[in-house]
Amino acid sequence: MKYLTIIQARSSSSRLPRKSLMPIAGIPLVHLCAIRAKNDFSRLIVATSNEASDDDLAKMLLAAGVEVFRGSLTNVLSRFIDIIDSHMLADEDSIIRLTGDNPIVDGEFLEILKTAWEKLGLDYLSAQPVDMSNSNWPYGLSAEFVKVGLLRDGYLRDKSDSNLEHVTTYARVNAKNKAFGDQVTNLTFRKKYFLTIDTAEDYKRVSEVFEKHSPAACFSLILDSVEG
Numbered sequence: 001m002k003y004l005t006i007i008q009a010r011s012s013s014s015r016l017p018r019k020s021l022m023p024i025a026g027i028p029l030v031h032l033c034a035i036r037a038k039n040d041f042s043r044l045i046v047a048t049s050n051e052a053s054d055d056d057l058a059k060m061l062l063a064a065g066v067e068v069f070r071g072s073l074t075n076v077l078s079r080f081i082d083i084i085d086s087h088m089l090a091d092e093d094s095i096i097r098l099t100g101d102n103p104i105v106d107g108e109f110l111e112i113l114k115t116a117w118e119k120l121g122l123d124y125l126s127a128q129p130v131d132m133s134n135s136n137w138p139y140g141l142s143a144e145f146v147k148v149g150l151l152r153d154g155y156l157r158d159k160s161d162s163n164l165e166h167v168t169t170y171a172r173v174n175a176k177n178k179a180f181g182d183q184v185t186n187l188t189f190r191k192k193y194f195l196t197i198d199t200a201e202d203y204k205r206v207s208e209v210f211e212k213h214s215p216a217a218c219f220s221l222i223l224d225s226v227e228g
Helices: 029-037 052-063 076-086 107-120 148-157 161-166 169-174 200-211 219-227
Strands: 003-008 043-049 068-071 094-099 124-126 144-147 178-180
Touching (some): 003 029, 029 094, 043 052, 148 169
Parallel strands (some): 003 043, 124 178
Antiparallel strands (some): 124 144
């Protein structure tokens, strides 16, 4: 079974425009996400749009040696399918879906999820609990593992805006064997942390977290820094 990590990112965020290029610890946000998500078992690609608004993002990543794919701005799932097809992945291969505004995710965390993914023989795995409102699981500590065949099936069967934009809407509902992070890990958190970047306030908060550790520090150390 092959693994492919795809980080989706764009520059045209309405609430915090060009956040993908804003520096965290001196590194553009989406590049930091790629650095931290790198692992030994999966190839990594950043999937952005082919709009002019993402030219700077793509140029920056390519200059940093990060593989980039460009496709539809609004049909994000089509970006994933095009990447899958261009790499000739089989239905039983696995996609790891990340977003370019969650720099807390790292290779160590993905290894934990991969162990559960393989042990349980899953078709879909979300790091986040089903009910985030009643959990202390941090916002931003998120990743999804999904079988290629399930993504292909969803692309053919579900043309809803939700599925095309959010990529895994169909897979999450229709997977026969699925699990969620609080079910398959031993991670516990004393309180709710907000470590995704969606607003200027989020950016300031996450920047302060990364000032306490090197950008390569594992996610548990980053969380320790905010617990203090």
